[in-house]
Amino acid sequence: MVSAFYDRFPYPGDPLQDGPPPGYNWRWCVDSAWAAATGALTPRSDQGERPWRILDAGCGTGVSTDYLCHLNPGSSVLAVDISAGALEVARERTRRSGAAKAVRELRIEQRSLLDLAGEGPFDYINSVGVLHHLREPEAGLQSLAGLLRPGGLLHLFLYADGGRWEIHRTQRALARLAVGSGAEGLRLGRQLLAELPEGNRLRQHHERRWIVDTAADANFADMYLHPQETSYNLDRLLAFVASAGLEFAGFSNPEVWSPARLLSGELLERAQGLSQLEQWSLVEELDPDISHFEFFLSHGAVRAPDWSDDEVLLAARGEINRCLWGWPATRLMGPDLMPLDVSEEGLVLMAAVESAPAVAIGQLPLDWPAAQRLAVARQLLNQRVLLPVL
Missing domain, CATH: 1.20.5 (Single alpha-helices involved in coiled-coils or other helix-helix interfaces)
Known part of the structure; x- marks a missing residue:
């Protein structure tokens, strides 16, 4: 039923183009997503790559697959979908964009995400707008959980009531x-x-x-017109996550779930006194336009580094986020494709990081005291233009 529907209406209906896809989506750049969800990146290989193993579970017409290839050079990508019609478009899209040339391996196969025995384990699984169209979404999530390596990440997009x-x-x-x-x-x-x-x-x-x-x-x-759909509220969503033994690792649109987006003054102070889960529940009640949940799950609890510890931050290395538009400059389009101003000091530190990627922040060749390095580095971390490497 669902397969036949997508054969009739291959989704998403984004146009094909010659060459790499336009812009970027940081959630499909595993380096950026990994830093957002876990707080830090692992070192690159001796060849200067992070050869991620990526699964695009429910790739449709290949829009996500195209980005996953171009934003993760040197990786291995498996893209699956049950619709032959959608996959025909996906193969043409990635052929025209040169996606296979950007990665170590690209496979596009007609398979159900419930039938991927022998594949994996994967470092990163992308499944956007898929599980809520399954007859049994819990079975789909459990299948994906079994394909994720310990410490790996799963990015999901599910409908909200x-x-x-x-x-x-x-x-x-x-x-x-x-x-x-x-x-x-x-x-x-x-x-x-x-x-x-x-x-x-x-x-x-x-x-x-x-x-x-x-x-x-x-x-x-x-x-x-879709013949099969499930949607969630926050409580049911978290129960759904727990059913697969995975850990909630944060929303990939965290600004939506901040009470500061909706409240100010005394009401905001009261909201900020609530637990994290209570704050999310409050936002859910206050904003009836939230149409979906997008979030990361991890195989095992995430233990993010404490970047408020001066010694930890000075000992870390850094990388420039590849999801920026206009670098190098102080006026950029940031990871969320919104205008972003980097300070002149920030530009200097980023240039130093780019010229000496193997050097810790505390040892970069800058005539700055530690306090200045720390202040500028933390500002860049908050802006997500600098990604820390342990």
């Missing part, structure tokens, strides 16, 4: 109208959202939030 309220009502309405999940359903689904009264909340919500994202037919069908 709150921000999909209007979508769910539209889905149910179309199901009652028996429009189906093919070309007829696509035509009638678009007709419904165009012909509802202008003041109708479902029409307004679609036009305000989703009309651009669903311009491609495959994207519209995936949102409103």
Whole structure:
């Protein structure tokens, strides 16, 4: 059922292009994701690489696979999906972009993520928008957990109840109208959202939030016509994670889950006195537009270094985050493709790191006292332009 749906509507419907994909997504650059989730990178090999073993579980038309290859040179990538139609697009996409030339190995195979015995273990598994379309999402998560090496990371994207309220009502309405999940359903689904009264909340919500994202037919069908879908609230999400014996290693959009995004003054002070889980629950209650959860899971608890310890930070080495636009300069596009200003001192330290990657921060050839090195390095760590290496 799901395979046939994606054969009809290969997803995502991003256009093909010649050459590497545009820009970057730091969640698909394993170095950047690893530093975000664990607090530090491991050293490179003698060949100057981190030969990550990567699984793209549910690769669809290969958008994520393309980025995973180009953002992780020297790695080995296995991309799987159950839809032959989507994989045909994925193979053409990666052929035109030269993805296979960027990595040590690229395999694109028609396989279920429930049937990957003999593969792995993987350092990093990417599974975005997949598990919530399985008949038994728990079985899918357990399968992926078994493919992850100890200490490895899994990045997931799952639907959230709150921000999909209007979508769910539209889905149910179309199901009652028996429009189906093919070309007829696509035509009638678009007709419904165009012909509802202008003041109708479902029409307004679609036009305000989703009309651009669903311009491609495959994207519209995936949102409103999919035959199988599960969504979660925070409590059910954490229970889902626990069912596979994995550890929650943080959201990959942490700014969304900060009460400071929504509150100020006394209310923010009260919120910041809550536990981390209570803060997340508060944000979930206050923001009904959160339509998905994106987060990291780890095989074993993450023990992040304490970068507030001066000696630990001075003994670490650093690397420039490859997910930056405009480097070297003080005006950059940061990891989240937002404008970012680096101080002149920050630029000097980053240049020193780039010219001496094997040298600890405390030993870089800078005529600076330790206090200055520490202050500038911490600022760059907070901006995520400098990635620490243990």
